[in-house]
Amino acid sequence: MSGLITRRNFLRGSAVAGSGLILAGCDQFDFLADKSGVARQVMERANVLTYTAQRALIGEQTLAREYAASEIRQGQRPNGSVDPSTPEYTFLKMQDFASYKLTIKGMVDREVSFSLDELRNMPARSQITRHDCVEGWSCIAKWTGTQLGPLLDMAGVKSTARYAVYHCYDNIQRTLSGDILYYTSSDLIDAYHPQSILSYGLNDQVLPVSNGAPIRLRIERALGYKQPKYLHTIELVGDLAPFGKGRGGYWEDTGYDWYGGI
Amino acid sequence: MSDETAMTASKGPLIYRQSIWTRVTHWIWAICLFFLLLTGLQIFNAHPALYIGQQSGFEFENSVLEIGAINTDAGPRGQTTVFGQNFDTTGLGLGMSGAAERPVYTAFPGAVTIPSYRDLGTGRVVHFFFGWLFVATMFVWFLASFINGHIRRDIVPMPKDIAGVPKDVADHATLRFKHGRTYGPLQKLAYFGVFFILFPLIVLTGLTMSPGMNAFAPWMIDLFGGRQTARTIHFITMLLLVAFFIIHIVMVVAAGPINELRSMITGWYRASPGTPSVEGDKP
Numbered sequence: 001m002s003g004l005i006t007r008r009n010f011l012r013g014s015a016v017a018g019s020g021l022i023l024a025g026c027d028q029f030d031f032l033a034d035k036s037g038v039a040r041q042v043m044e045r046a047n048v049l050t051y052t053a054q055r056a057l058i059g060e061q062t063l064a065r066e067y068a069a070s071e072i073r074q075g076q077r078p079n080g081s082v083d084p085s086t087p088e089y090t091f092l093k094m095q096d097f098a099s100y101k102l103t104i105k106g107m108v109d110r111e112v113s114f115s116l117d118e119l120r121n122m123p124a125r126s127q128i129t130r131h132d133c134v135e136g137w138s139c140i141a142k143w144t145g146t147q148l149g150p151l152l153d154m155a156g157v158k159s160t161a162r163y164a165v166y167h168c169y170d171n172i173q174r175t176l177s178g179d180i181l182y183y184t185s186s187d188l189i190d191a192y193h194p195q196s197i198l199s200y201g202l203n204d205q206v207l208p209v210s211n212g213a214p215i216r217l218r219i220e221r222a223l224g225y226k227q228p229k230y231l232h233t234i235e236l237v238g239d240l241a242p243f244g245k246g247r248g249g250y251w252e253d254t255g256y257d258w259y260g261g262i
Numbered sequence: 263m264s265d266e267t268a269m270t271a272s273k274g275p276l277i278y279r280q281s282i283w284t285r286v287t288h289w290i291w292a293i294c295l296f297f298l299l300l301t302g303l304q305i306f307n308a309h310p311a312l313y314i315g316q317q318s319g320f321e322f323e324n325s326v327l328e329i330g331a332i333n334t335d336a337g338p339r340g341q342t343t344v345f346g347q348n349f350d351t352t353g354l355g356l357g358m359s360g361a362a363e364r365p366v367y368t369a370f371p372g373a374v375t376i377p378s379y380r381d382l383g384t385g386r387v388v389h390f391f392f393g394w395l396f397v398a399t400m401f402v403w404f405l406a407s408f409i410n411g412h413i414r415r416d417i418v419p420m421p422k423d424i425a426g427v428p429k430d431v432a433d434h435a436t437l438r439f440k441h442g443r444t445y446g447p448l449q450k451l452a453y454f455g456v457f458f459i460l461f462p463l464i465v466l467t468g469l470t471m472s473p474g475m476n477a478f479a480p481w482m483i484d485l486f487g488g489r490q491t492a493r494t495i496h497f498i499t500m501l502l503l504v505a506f507f508i509i510h511i512v513m514v515v516a517a518g519p520i521n522e523l524r525s526m527i528t529g530w531y532r533a534s535p536g537t538p539s540v541e542g543d544k545p
Contacts, residue, residue, distance in 0.1 A: 032387075074322060221476075257386065
């Protein structure tokens with residue numbers, strides 16, 4: 001052999017490389033879970049690329065598919081919290097959400113609040129859509145509620161606002177230093193999308209506690225973690241950094257993509 | 263006849279077989295597919311079941327595959343259910359893996375997932391990063407291979423290739439490999455299947471799982487018969503690509519790993535003795 005690669009060297013090399021590949025899954029690449037690592041931050045840019053590409057490709061008003069009533073073949077599968085235990089929520093639930101208020105605040109001309117009856121008396125929209133959980137499963141259900149867009153217009157969103165942050169009663173994680181409350185956020189395109197409804201009805205029934213009573217926001221072109229349950233406040237902001245760990249949501253803080261359309 | 267010419271005749275010419283485009287895209291794909299597979303199994307573990315149709319049957323039955331753990335009289339066991347048939351897959355590490363005193367109940371074991379423990383968020387970040395890189399590399403490969411003739415010469419099977427399949431099968435079965443200037447009939451069929459069927463299929467079924475893409479192109483949901491069917495096809499395509507990978511490696515080893523690897527690194531490939539030389543070949 002003229003080259004540097006002898007058969008023996010080659011076999012030794014492939015054995016090392018091969019075992020490296022097999023062992024790789026064990027823990028060599030666990031460092032990618034470190035959100036402050038360079039490799040992770042480079043890879044997370046792909047999520048920004050996805051968001052940019054999808055926003056460029058998909059019309060702002062383009063609807064998510066709506067299904068026929070015959071496609072509702074089961075109840076909406078509850079996931080995450082199914083019965084929050086914060087004192088505020090427990091109190092509201094006891095009196096059937098009679099004193100519930102949905103508040104829109106932050107970068108708005110005027111802070112506004114709506115009771116559940118007021119929301120129910122607004123023009124309603126029903127949509128039979130497919131709920132896609134980030135875990136991989138899907139479930140089709142009929143959601144009834146009022147569009148978020150007109151409510152945002154009543155509050156008057158300031159031109160400097162870029163995101164809507166959705167605050168919930170959901171104490172999804174209980175720690176020694178107190179409850180961590182669920183929140184998520186979206187851009188204003190998703191907030192104003194015609195299918196983005198504050199839902200109070202599910203499959204022609206009152207929205208049950210396990211699915212987010214009294215109000216769950218639907219953002220139909222995104223995964224389930226962008227559909228906040230037990231919603232009480234919508235805050236218009238210019239920057240997501242002050243909330244949680246600054247990544248725009250409870251699950252987003254643990255590493256999920258903020259946009260959630262993929 | 264001198265010794266030197268006898269040597270050359272018994273070796274065949276050294277031909278420049280793989281262009282820089284083929285070589286670079288090959289290795290980028292190899293890295294991409296490695297990460298896509300291991301993070302894909304991580305993502306699958308978040309809900310280790312596959313279905314046919316738009317949705318996942320929780321109150322009705324439309325699952326085709328489930329990997330989980332069950333309790334038996336003999337303790338917990340890993341179980342895989344395929345079309346309603348149950349198989350004990352504890353030995354394969356499916357459904358249950360790890361040391362007997364500290365078993366782990368995931369569908370695929372940590373040895374084949376990235377990260378090695380449950381972390382869907384990280385799995386998805388890495389999966390989508392390499393998904394983008396994979397698709398970008400596909401565009402480069404298709405464009406370059408169309409222009410430089412790689413697709414026409416080596417990939418698309420011609421009638422004479424189809425006619426040559428039986429002989430090629432016999433040659434492979436007896437481990438007689440012809441190292442020619444272009445690909446053989448089975449090679450062409452294999453690569454045509456990968457580039458024109460499996461690669462597009464895995465990308466399109468992946469996109470069909472995106473609710474954003476569903477709004478943009480609802481026809482894709484119909485094309486694959488529902489989001490959950492798309493997810494199932496994505497998984498099956500993965501299995502076919504893994505099968506291709508195994509055969510690919512076996513064939514490289516059987517056909518002469520040094521020559522094959524050199525051709526995919528430097529481009530130069532030692533053809534079979536008797537291959538006619540053309541200009542540009544090296545002895």
